[in-house]
Amino acid sequence: MTFSSLRSLFILSLCCAGAALTDRAAAAAGVASREQRLEEAFHDLTQYRFNRAELAFTDLAADPDWPLRRDALFGRALALLNTQPQTQDKVRLAEALFAEVRSVSAADNLGIGARYFSARLHQVHFQPADVARAREELLALGNDHPGHYLGQLAWVRLAFIELFAPGETEAKRAVFARYEALSLPWVDEHLSAVFHTVLGDATMVIFGDAARATVHYRKVVQNPEVRELTLVDALVRIGEAAHQAGVADVATDAYRQVLALSPRDPRAWFIRNRLAGLEGKTP
Amino acid sequence: MKLRRAVQYFGLSLLVAAFGLGMLRLFHVGGLGGEGGAHTLRIGHYQLESGAREALAAVIREYEALHPGRKVVQTAIPERVFPSWLRTQLVGGTPPDIIQLGRESTSFEDIYANYFEPIGSWLRQPNPYNATSFDPDSPLEAVPWINTFVDGLERGASYSGALMEHYGVPSTLFTTRVFYNRALLEEVQGDAPMPREFSEFVALCARIEAFARERNRLIVPIAGSKVNAPPLLQALFESQTQALFLNVDPLPMLRVSFFEFHGMNALRGRWSLDSPQLHAAFSAMREVGRHMSPGALQLERDDSLFLFSQGRAAFLVTGSQDARSLAEQCAFPLGVFAIPYPSPNDEKYGRFATGDVSEGAVTTQFVLGLTRDSRKKEEAIDFLRFLTSRRMNKLFAETARWLPVVVSVEPSEELAAFSPELEGYPPGPFFLAPGQSTKFLLETNLHTLLQTSGSVEDFLDAVRPGFESAIRADVMRSHHGNLRMTARVDSVLGARYWLGLRHGGERDRRHVLVTQIQATRELRKHRIDYELSILAAGAAEGAK
Numbered sequence: 001m002t003f004s005s006l007r008s009l010f011i012l013s014l015c016c017a018g019a020a021l022t023d024r025a026a027a028a029a030g031v032a033s034r035e036q037r038l039e040e041a042f043h044d045l046t047q048y049r050f051n052r053a054e055l056a057f058t059d060l061a062a063d064p065d066w067p068l069r070r071d072a073l074f075g076r077a078l079a080l081l082n083t084q085p086q087t088q089d090k091v092r093l094a095e096a097l098f099a100e101v102r103s104v105s106a107a108d109n110l111g112i113g114a115r116y117f118s119a120r121l122h123q124v125h126f127q128p129a130d131v132a133r134a135r136e137e138l139l140a141l142g143n144d145h146p147g148h149y150l151g152q153l154a155w156v157r158l159a160f161i162e163l164f165a166p167g168e169t170e171a172k173r174a175v176f177a178r179y180e181a182l183s184l185p186w187v188d189e190h191l192s193a194v195f196h197t198v199l200g201d202a203t204m205v206i207f208g209d210a211a212r213a214t215v216h217y218r219k220v221v222q223n224p225e226v227r228e229l230t231l232v233d234a235l236v237r238i239g240e241a242a243h244q245a246g247v248a249d250v251a252t253d254a255y256r257q258v259l260a261l262s263p264r265d266p267r268a269w270f271i272r273n274r275l276a277g278l279e280g281k282t283p
Numbered sequence: 284m285k286l287r288r289a290v291q292y293f294g295l296s297l298l299v300a301a302f303g304l305g306m307l308r309l310f311h312v313g314g315l316g317g318e319g320g321a322h323t324l325r326i327g328h329y330q331l332e333s334g335a336r337e338a339l340a341a342v343i344r345e346y347e348a349l350h351p352g353r354k355v356v357q358t359a360i361p362e363r364v365f366p367s368w369l370r371t372q373l374v375g376g377t378p379p380d381i382i383q384l385g386r387e388s389t390s391f392e393d394i395y396a397n398y399f400e401p402i403g404s405w406l407r408q409p410n411p412y413n414a415t416s417f418d419p420d421s422p423l424e425a426v427p428w429i430n431t432f433v434d435g436l437e438r439g440a441s442y443s444g445a446l447m448e449h450y451g452v453p454s455t456l457f458t459t460r461v462f463y464n465r466a467l468l469e470e471v472q473g474d475a476p477m478p479r480e481f482s483e484f485v486a487l488c489a490r491i492e493a494f495a496r497e498r499n500r501l502i503v504p505i506a507g508s509k510v511n512a513p514p515l516l517q518a519l520f521e522s523q524t525q526a527l528f529l530n531v532d533p534l535p536m537l538r539v540s541f542f543e544f545h546g547m548n549a550l551r552g553r554w555s556l557d558s559p560q561l562h563a564a565f566s567a568m569r570e571v572g573r574h575m576s577p578g579a580l581q582l583e584r585d586d587s588l589f590l591f592s593q594g595r596a597a598f599l600v601t602g603s604q605d606a607r608s609l610a611e612q613c614a615f616p617l618g619v620f621a622i623p624y625p626s627p628n629d630e631k632y633g634r635f636a637t638g639d640v641s642e643g644a645v646t647t648q649f650v651l652g653l654t655r656d657s658r659k660k661e662e663a664i665d666f667l668r669f670l671t672s673r674r675m676n677k678l679f680a681e682t683a684r685w686l687p688v689v690v691s692v693e694p695s696e697e698l699a700a701f702s703p704e705l706e707g708y709p710p711g712p713f714f715l716a717p718g719q720s721t722k723f724l725l726e727t728n729l730h731t732l733l734q735t736s737g738s739v740e741d742f743l744d745a746v747r748p749g750f751e752s753a754i755r756a757d758v759m760r761s762h763h764g765n766l767r768m769t770a771r772v773d774s775v776l777g778a779r780y781w782l783g784l785r786h787g788g789e790r791d792r793r794h795v796l797v798t799q800i801q802a803t804r805e806l807r808k809h810r811i812d813y814e815l816s817i818l819a820a821g822a823a824e825g826a827k
Binding site for chain 1: 392393396397445446448529533534535536537538638641705706707708766769770771773774775777778779780781782784785790793795798799802805806809810812813814816817820
C-alpha cells in the first residue's frame, strides 16, 4: 500500500465518521415539515437566536413555488436586522425583502407588517437614521390602517417621534393637543395603555405638568390588560403626579393600591411615608 | 528516499494517533455528560467560599442515597476565570448539565437564548420534593415550584426580562454586614453595645485608634480593600443623596431606573457636585474612610480578609457568604451588625438622612440553570427540584451557613443577623459604578477625599474639571446600548406578530410584554435625544 493510498483511506475514514455523526444528528432531530421549520424559525427569533433563524428562513425561501415563501422572506428580513456581524448591507437586504413581501399585497397582514418594519428600518436600523422618512411612512401606515394593530402601533411610534422632537416647548403644545385629540378604535387595549404612558411621560419631561400627566396615567390603569409590574408602575406614576398636582384623593387611592398589590416593592417605604403625609399620620 | 517515506509514515501515524485520541476524548467527555455516563449529572459553579461546596456535597449525598445508581459531580471554577470557562464549554459543546448563572459577562441574553433551557414549564408545577411524603411538615405540597422561592424568581439571574423566560433556580441570598472582632472590641470598650448609628460607629473607630496608639499596637478600625470599602462608602453616599436623586427626576416613578436618566439630570443641572446633599455624602464617606487601613482602595479583597483574620482590624464589611470562611479563619469570636446609617437625628448628617436602606430588593444567589445540550434534562430538573426543596434548602443553608431562599425555611439563629432588612428606603444609583468614565474619574481621585491630609474640597476640585465630560460619555454609552437593544427587540416583536397571525390573530401575554418593554426602551431613547437637543440648543445660545 502506498503512502498516497493510505492518506486517501484516512481522509475517506474521516469523511465517513463525519457523515455518520451528521446522519446521527439528523436522525435525532427528526425530519420536520417545512411549515414546522418555519414556525420554529420564528420561535428562534423570539428567543434571540437570529443567526440560526436566518439560515432556516433562507433555506425555506429558496423554493420559489412554496406557498409560504413570502412568510419566510418576511422572517428572513426580520432576522437580518440582528444577525452577526451586523452590517448596513444586511439592513438594505432586509429593506429589499420587505419590499418584495409588500409587492404581493401591501394591505394584507403580512404586507402591513412589511410596511411597519420598513418604516422602523429608517427610524432605528439604518445608520444614520432617517427620522423624517420613518415619520412619513409611519404616518401613511397609521392613516391607511387606523383599525389595524400595526397601524395603531405606528401611531404610538409617531407619538414618540413627534412629542420628543427637538423644538421650542411652546410650539409643542399644538402637537400635544393633536395627539390628545386622536381618537383611535383601539384593537388592543395594551396599545392604548402604552399610548397614554407616552403622553403622560412626555407631559412630565417636556412641560412638567403633573395635573395633565395624571389624566393620561389614569387612562393607563383603566385598561384591564395592564397587569403585574406595569400596573404597579402606572399606579406609582399616578400617585406621584397627583401628589405633585395636589390632587390628594387620587394620590392616596393610587398609593393604597400599590401597597396592596406589591407590599414588598422597594418603593413601599417611600409610598407609606407619602400616604402618611397625605393622611396626616406619622409613618 | 527510504528516509523520506519513513518520515511520511511517521507523520501519518502521528496524525492517526492524534485523531484516535481526540475521538476517544470526545466520546469520553460526551459519556460523562451523556447517555453513557451511568446517570451522571455534572454541575459547574463558581461559589468557592468555604461551605458552599460542602453544602452542595451534603445535598448530593442525600440525593444519591435516595436514587441509587444516579451520580452528581460538582466542579467549582474560580470566579475570575468562570466567564471564559463558561464560553469555552458552551461553544465547545461540552457543558455540564447544570451551570451557575450570573457571571456570563456581556450579552447574557444571547447566552441564555442559545445555550440554556427555559424552565418555566417545570416551575409552574409543584415541586414533588415538597410533598408531604418526602417532607411531612411541608406546607408547599401543592404550591407551584416558582412560588416556593421568597422572591417568586422575579429578580436576579433566574429570570431574563428580555427573553421573558426563567432559566434558573437559586439556593440562597446574600446581604452585606459589618463583621467585628468581639475580643478586640471588648478590650477597647468593655461590654458596651455595638453602634447602631453612624455617629456612634465613627466615635468607636476613633476610640479604637486611640486605643492602638496608647498600647502601641498595630490595629486599624476597618479593614478596607477595593472590594470591601465600596459597599460601606456607597451606603453612606446613598444615605445623604437618595431623596435628592428621586426628587429631581421629572418622571414620577420614585426611582431613577436607568443611568442615562441619572446622568442626564446632572447634565441638565438638576443636581451637581455642589449640591449640599453631595457635600454631606462626601463628608460622611471621608469620616469613615479615614478609619480604613492605609491605601485601602488599592488593596485586594484577600488583603483585608488577612488583616481582619490576623486580629489587626476591628471591623470588616463584607457579604453574608463570607460568614463561614471568617469563622474558620479567625481565632477570635466574631460579631455582626448592620451597616450603621446616619439617623434623621444625627447632628451633622441628619438633615438629609432618610433612615435605613431596605434590603427588600436584594437578589437571590447561587442560581443554577439547565444547559440546552444536556441529554439528561429530566434528571437535571429532578436534582434542581431536590436541591431547592424545603428540606434540602435547610440542609444547604445550615451547612454553608448561608441564608435560605425557600418559603417557610427559617434561617438558623446564628444567621438571623444576616436576614434582609425589609424596612427602609430603596437603594439608589451606584456612586462608584454609574458608568466606566465616571467610575474611573471618581476612583482615581478618591484618595484626595479619604487620605488624612485630604478634604471634600480637595476631592471636588480634583473631580470637577472632568466630571461633565465623564458623565456625558457614560450617558452616551448607556444610550447607545439602549439603542442596540431597541433594534434587537424589533426582530422579536415581528416574530411575535407573525406567530400571533399564525395562531388566529391573538396576541399573547408575551407579545404584550415585548411591546411594553420596547415602549420603555423607546421612552429612554426619545427622552435622552430630546434632552440632548435642549443641551445642544443651550450650548449654541451660549456660543452666540
